[in-house]
Amino acid sequence: MKPTRGFARAKVAATVSLLAVTLAGCGPAGQVDQNGNKDGGEPGAGGTATGTVTVFAAASLKAAFTELAGKFEASHPGTKVSLSFAGSADLVTQITQGAPADVFASADTRNMAKLQDSGLVDGEPRDFATNTLTIAVPPGNPAGIASFRDLARPGTKVVVCASQVPCGAAAVTIEQETGTALSPVSEESSVTDVLGKVVSGEADAGLVYVTDAKNAGSKVESIPFTEAARAVNTYPMAAVKGARNKQAAEAFLELVTGSEGQAALGNAGFGAPQQ
Numbered sequence: 001m002k003p004t005r006g007f008a009r010a011k012v013a014a015t016v017s018l019l020a021v022t023l024a025g026c027g028p029a030g031q032v033d034q035n036g037n038k039d040g041g042e043p044g045a046g047g048t049a050t051g052t053v054t055v056f057a058a059a060s061l062k063a064a065f066t067e068l069a070g071k072f073e074a075s076h077p078g079t080k081v082s083l084s085f086a087g088s089a090d091l092v093t094q095i096t097q098g099a100p101a102d103v104f105a106s107a108d109t110r111n112m113a114k115l116q117d118s119g120l121v122d123g124e125p126r127d128f129a130t131n132t133l134t135i136a137v138p139p140g141n142p143a144g145i146a147s148f149r150d151l152a153r154p155g156t157k158v159v160v161c162a163s164q165v166p167c168g169a170a171a172v173t174i175e176q177e178t179g180t181a182l183s184p185v186s187e188e189s190s191v192t193d194v195l196g197k198v199v200s201g202e203a204d205a206g207l208v209y210v211t212d213a214k215n216a217g218s219k220v221e222s223i224p225f226t227e228a229a230r231a232v233n234t235y236p237m238a239a240v241k242g243a244r245n246k247q248a249a250e251a252f253l254e255l256v257t258g259s260e261g262q263a264a265l266g267n268a269g270f271g272a273p274q275q
Helices: 005-025 059-075 088-096 109-117 166-178 191-199 210-219 226-230 246-257 259-267
Strands: 051-058 079-086 103-105 121-131 133-137 158-161 186-188 205-209 221-223 233-240
Touching: 051 059, 051 088, 051 233, 051 246, 059 079, 059 191, 059 210, 059 246, 059 259, 079 088, 088 103, 088 109, 103 246, 109 121, 109 166, 109 233, 121 246, 121 259, 133 166, 133 191, 133 210, 158 166, 158 191, 166 205, 166 226, 166 233, 186 191, 191 205, 191 210, 205 210, 210 221, 233 246, 246 259
Parallel strands: 051 079, 051 103, 158 186, 158 205
Antiparallel strands: 103 233, 121 233, 133 205, 133 221
């Protein structure tokens, strides 16, 4: 018996519908954009992390984040972590001026707040570490520095971070809390620059983070001081609004704040985020 015209039309319609679904599944979702992100549309949205994730991080995070970047790339085949380190204040300036970043990790909450006020933070920042200052001196401690107050002795060449940089702001807090006025011979834009002055012998002492002194190994000696506990820096991180690779940015945030990231940060000398 021949099929009726109605049945034939229904069969054709079903075939066309199935073909349309099949073609849709082969369309833009399988494409890769110039940043290595799949699925067309919003970069990094949906699926697994892929492509390049650009991370702007405080200079004191260099050793820990370099290690974590390697772990991230190993556990997310097809990804690359592009790291940019500098003083937190400088990084905020770069991002607000249009520098492309997917993730921002600050050495204090103040600079993260600046980025939030500019409307450039996507979601709520996540605290992931803490850090305190120590006194770094050349091997042998030729100036005989033994305390924070010793840094104020006349003739002592002390190097600190500029006040707008988190390590500098912490130093100012300690000065105010202890009534000790320092007269630094240089104010640097990042903690790594302070450390460099000490390592090169250009300074008798420098105020750096515990983590930086630890990472420097035998190049410097660390002189702990109890007053450092009065200025604990909390490190927050967040995805940057307009990030080109949101999926990979979120995955990197999860790594740093998760157990593996916290272990790596702890090994580098960072404290756990305060609850």
